[in-house]
Amino acid sequence: MLGEIENLSRQAGVPISNMKQSAPQTLNSYKKYEVKLDAEGSMDAVVNFLYLVSASPQLLRAENVTLAKDKDSDAVRASVTVTKIVVP
Numbered sequence: 001m002l003g004e005i006e007n008l009s010r011q012a013g014v015p016i017s018n019m020k021q022s023a024p025q026t027l028n029s030y031k032k033y034e035v036k037l038d039a040e041g042s043m044d045a046v047v048n049f050l051y052l053v054s055a056s057p058q059l060l061r062a063e064n065v066t067l068a069k070d071k072d073s074d075a076v077r078a079s080v081t082v083t084k085i086v087v088p
Contacts, residue, residue, distance in 0.1 A: 001021070001033055001035060001058065001060070001082075001084055002019065002021060002035065004056060004058050004060065005019070005035060005037065005053070005060070005082055006019075008049060008052040008053055008056065009039060009049055011052060012041070012045050012046075012048040012049035012052055013041060013042075013045045013048075014039045014040070014041035014045045014046055014048075014049040014078075015039060015040060015041065016037050016038070016039045017038045017039060017040060018037060018038040019035060019036070019037040019038075020035065020036050020037075021033070021034070021035045022034045022035070022036070029087065029088070030085050030086060030087045030088070031085070031086045031088070032083055032084070032085055032086075033083065033084045033085075033086065034081060034082070034083050035081070035082045035083075036079070036080070036081050036082075037079070037080055037081075037082065038077065038078070038079050038080075039077075039078050039080070040070070040075050040076065040077050040078070041075060041076065041078075042074060042075065042076065043074075043076050046067065046076050046078050049078075050062050050065065050078075050080070053080075053082055058084060059084060059085065060082050060083070060084050061082065061083050061084070061085075062080050062081070062082055063080075063081045063082070063083055064079075064080065064081040065078065065079070065080050065081075066078065066079040066080075
């Protein structure tokens, strides 16, 4: 999952500055994996990254998306939680 997120960020041109994976949660009959990340790029690149995450064949989902514009440039800082559900 981490490798897929890194590949998607490179493809979109959005460098990830921080990424942390939480322990998997077992819920009912499935497991939920969660990665919290911080990234920065142009608005177009960040939106493209979010699209690539949601269109990933690994069934990733972007949740809790927070965007903030950098005061000194046109860059946008994004904090995103990416989740993946796995049914055994």
